[in-house]
Amino acid sequence: xxxxxxxxxxxxxxxxxxxxxxxxxxxxxxxxxxxxxxxxxxxxxxxxxxxxxxxxxxxxxxxxxxxxxxxxxxxxxxxxxxxxxxxxxxxxxxxxxxxxxxxxxxxxxxxxxxxxxxxxxxxxxxxxxxxxxxxxxxxxxxxxxxxxxxxxxxxxxxxxxxxxxxxxxxxxxxxxxxxxxxxxxxxxxxxxxxxxxxxxxxxxxxxxxxxxxxxxxxxxxxxxxxxxxxxxxxxxxxxxxxxxxxxxxxxxxxxxxxxxxxxxxxxxxxxxxxxxxxxxxxxxxxxxxxxxxxxxxxxxxxxxxxxxxxxxxxxxxxxxxxxxxxxxxxxxxxxxxxxxxxxxxxxxxxxxxxxxxxxxxxxxxxxxxxxxxxxxxxxxxxxxxxxxxxxxxxxxxxxxxxxxxxxxxxxxxxxxxxxxxx
Amino acid sequence: xxxxxxxxxxxxxxxxxxxxxxxxxxxxxxxxxxxxxxxxxxxxxxxxxxxxxxxxxxxxxxxxxxxxxx
Numbered sequence: 036x037x038x039x040x041x042x043x044x045x046x047x048x049x050x051x052x053x054x055x056x057x058x059x060x061x062x063x064x065x066x067x068x069x070x071x072x073x074x075x076x077x078x079x080x081x082x083x084x085x086x087x088x089x090x091x092x093x094x095x096x097x098x099x100x101x102x103x104x105x106x107x108x109x110x111x112x113x114x115x116x117x118x119x120x121x122x123x124x125x126x127x128x129x130x131x132x133x134x135x136x137x138x139x140x141x142x143x144x145x146x147x148x149x150x151x152x153x154x155x156x157x158x159x160x161x162x163x164x165x166x167x168x169x170x171x172x173x174x175x176x177x178x179x180x181x182x183x184x185x186x187x188x189x190x191x192x193x194x195x196x197x198x199x200x201x202x203x204x205x206x207x208x209x210x211x212x213x214x215x216x217x218x219x220x221x222x223x224x225x226x227x228x229x230x231x232x233x234x235x236x237x238x239x240x241x242x243x244x245x246x247x248x249x250x251x252x253x254x255x256x257x258x259x260x261x262x263x264x265x266x267x268x269x270x271x272x273x274x275x276x277x278x279x280x281x282x283x284x285x286x287x288x289x290x291x292x293x294x295x296x297x298x299x300x301x302x303x304x305x306x307x308x309x310x311x312x313x314x315x316x317x318x319x320x321x322x323x324x325x326x327x328x329x330x331x332x333x334x335x336x337x338x339x340x341x342x343x344x345x346x347x348x349x350x351x352x353x354x355x356x357x358x359x360x361x362x363x364x365x366x367x368x369x370x371x372x373x374x375x376x377x378x379x380x381x382x383x384x385x386x387x388x389x390x391x392x393x394x395x396x397x398x399x400x401x402x403x404x405x406x407x408x409x410x411x412x413x414x415x416x417x418x419x420x421x422x423x424x425x426x427x428x429x430x431x432x433x434x435x436x437x438x439x440x441x442x443x444x445x446x447x448x449x450x451x452x453x454x455x456x457x
Numbered sequence: 458x459x460x461x462x463x464x465x466x467x468x469x470x471x472x473x474x475x476x477x478x479x480x481x482x483x484x485x486x487x488x489x490x491x492x493x494x495x496x497x498x499x500x501x502x503x504x505x506x507x508x509x510x511x512x513x514x515x516x517x518x519x520x521x522x523x524x525x526x527x
Binding site: 218324328329330332333335336339340343346347349350353354356357360361363364365367368 | 464468471472474475478479481483485488492495496499502503506509510513517520521523524525526
């Protein structure tokens with residue numbers, strides 16, 4: 036700078052100088068000329084408004100000469116921005132990489148240049164959240180924690196259910212409603228916990244540890260649907276490690292369809308919603324009940340009826356068989372008797388006929404010896420005094436009166452002489 | 458009701474009686490005695506069946522409730 040320039044340079048009052056400076060800054064970096072500034076949050080302080088110290092990413096905190104941008108966002112603009120960030124699960128915190136949109140302002144009383152934030156690049160922040168999430172998953176995987184709880188053996192009938200939830204919430208009601216209306220005797224052991232916000236992770240961890248020491252079959256983490264920010268506590272590393280370390284199977288029903296927290300990934304079993312989780316647990320019990328109670332009862336019932344039907348049919352068949360067998364047997368005997376009787380009649384008639392024929396023959400034969408026929412031929416029959424037929428001379432004596440029978444009568448005669456000459 | 462032994466013993470005896478009829482081994486003198494024995498066995502088996510059915514009918518609704526439970 037030459038002496039002339041020094042000599043002609045204007046002299047300003049401080050206030051006037053700041054006015055000039057402000058005008059210059061505003062012409063290039065002011066409200067009408069906003070800029071994006073990328074950096075890493077070094078410090079953040081929030082009280083109605085938010086104050087952020089932004090530094091170059093990767094710069095060392097010990098470097099006292101590193102450039103720092105003192106950014107702030109006034110309450111009226113911060114409130115909707117904060118809500119939007121929370122909905123996406125993003126929290127402004129030291130170490131977070133962020134793109135801030137805004138303008139430069141100069142605060143004359145302290146001689147400080149500041150940066151008024153009007154927008155924050157959420158997409159960039161989300162990329163950072165996703166990166167940190169992937170890093171956490173990679174760490175858990177390398178330590179074998181993603182599968183640790185999945186290897187925990189589960190009782191086949193998980194009726195004693197440990198529950199980490201916030202009573203009165205929709206997720207709590209949906210989940211417990213499924214169990215209580217399932218018809219099975221579920222016993223729910225509740226340990227209350229916040230399920231969103233910064234206070235949630237340590238409470239969830241404590242609840243898991245409490246239930247892990249209690250007499251429960253499984254532990255359920257339940258939280259209804261919400262924004263990513265609402266569900267962010269289930270991506271917390273402390274929660275993930277508590278789930279992995281649990282000795283009881285951890286079941287999750289967090290958010291709604293499409294949500295997948297790290298707790299879901301580490302858990303033994305996950306369902307897409309609290310309602311689905313309740314349904315799945317009831318289904319596990321129902322499946323066991325079907326296999327070990329309902330179906331055996333049905334088989335028993337069927338087998339009993341089948342056996343009785345067989346017995347009834349057997350006895351009825353035997354009854355019919357006996358009736359027919361006896362009837363057949365009696366009819367057989369009756370036919371035999373009738374046959375015998377008929378045979379006897381025929382035989383008797385034959386015998387009678389034969390006898391009659393024999394009798395006739397005899398009669399005919401006897402006719403030849405009929406005395407009348409002999410008398411007619413000239414023969415006579417002499418009877419002695421006693422009436423007996425005289426067959427020899429010895430049957431009579433001289434002087435006996437004898438009667439002589441001839442064919443047409445008889446006459447009396449007296450024996451005068453006996454002559455032995457025939 | 459005379460003693461006919463257990464179901465299987467009674468069924469065996471009844472089958473033997475029926476078989477003797479089928480094979481024509483039963484004389485008229487034995488017929489009545491065998492028929493009387495068969496009738497006794499059948500009636501006893503039927504009575505046992507009825508009693509068992511009645512008891513099963515008592516239990517069946519309870520088993521049905523279990524079998525039809527969801």
